[in-house]
Amino acid sequence: MSTLSFSLAAGAFIAAAAAYLGSVMLSRRMALVAGPLGHLTLPGIALALLWGLDVSLGAFPFVLLGVVLIWWIEARTRLPMEALTALVFAAGVAIAFLLLPIEQAETALVGDIMQTGAGDAALSVAVSLTVVLVVRHTYRKLVLTTISEELSAAEGIDVKRYNLMYLLLIAVVVALGVKVVGGLLTAALVAVPPAAARNVAHNLRQYAHGAMAIGVMSALAGVLLSHLTDLPAGPLIVLVSITFFVISFPFTR
């Protein structure tokens, strides 16, 4: 198998997991949290590149720290989220550019899905598939908790546990996503496909499946376009998904 097929497989599975979870995140206005979380991964990506590790592995501890912080702060204080995310964003970018050799900055900023080896691809596919299965298994409860914590609690759902699990899923998706689109564009991977699907979906099933389909098609098209043009894949994937959104927009219900 060629590097291209590894890139296509990893890209498609990661995009599917991100869009599926994104369909829950979008309705709680959580999708944009993936942005600062992505920025927070930049120092991790820098370290991974310095040590020759997979960028997702380097990113994961940092994004995990980010979600634990969000969970802790959300539960205990009323600090304004904007101030906090701005702080996190600035710290992530600043530390990354201190550590990062400038010739490797492109990988951190726009991803390296075109350099996917067999091991990376297998890991990405396995982790993405796990995320999809976990989200599928808990989808109704995640959606209900998103709609109302009170309703979920009255249904006997352990809201705190689900919120933590939800944030951990976001952490995994962001760590995977930085490989595909880099540290600056991860929010697009979770937000744009569900936003496009929402324009045309009549019910929840169409919405979730539509988001995954648009995510996968964008990733495949972006990787192929990158292969043909030598332009970076990450921005191409994001622009293809935005094209889907623009096409779906006139059909908004």
Place this chain on the structure above:
Amino acid sequence: MTIEPDDDIVLQVSDLEVVFEGRAVLSDLTFSVARGEILTILGPNGAGKTVLLRSLLGIVPYHGTITWQPGLRIGYVPQRLPYIRNMPLSVADFFELKTDATSDAPAMLDTVGLPPELAGHRIGDLSSGQFQRVLIAWALAGDPDLLLFDEPTAGVDVRGTETVYTLLSRLYRERNLTMLVVTHDLAVVHRLSSTVLCLNRKPVCHGPPLDILTPENLQRLYGTEVKFYEHEHE
């Protein structure tokens, strides 16, 4: 304390206190709810009514004890669900989110006086009156013993309000319900409740509405605003 499954008491709250950032938003609250009772919790905005509901549902940390009768099925009717309109969710989808539903969406819609074909409509397309009935139907789909109801009149026009009262009274009779209704609306208290608990961060009064809702108690409940208002009109 513990409540036995065949006790008349279904909920016992003792010495409840909820503290946010060092400030008590609820304190010294002790009350119980008997099977078949309709307890309204009356208080001005900011009196801690929503905090009380969230404590009863176990999603805010509190001191004191809240004891539910074991096995009691609770249906919760929220005031509004701000995020639900962001989702392409049909009424039938919404019912599928329920973990313990015993009846399907069209049957439950019929129970609250809505046309069963509304099940295929998107939640975002419903009127506010229809949406409130859908929320009641949703709560009833789990065949609850007790309904927790947050502000039944909010956002509904006068004609809609009338029918929601009638609907609640009918459901109460047909389904052997116990109800706990949070409201700032005196009309709800008079029409529905067997007992009223007046709350303004602390309990102000507690008993049958006709005995309890005296001008003195209402002034204590609503504080200086009522005094000031009456003064101006003299």
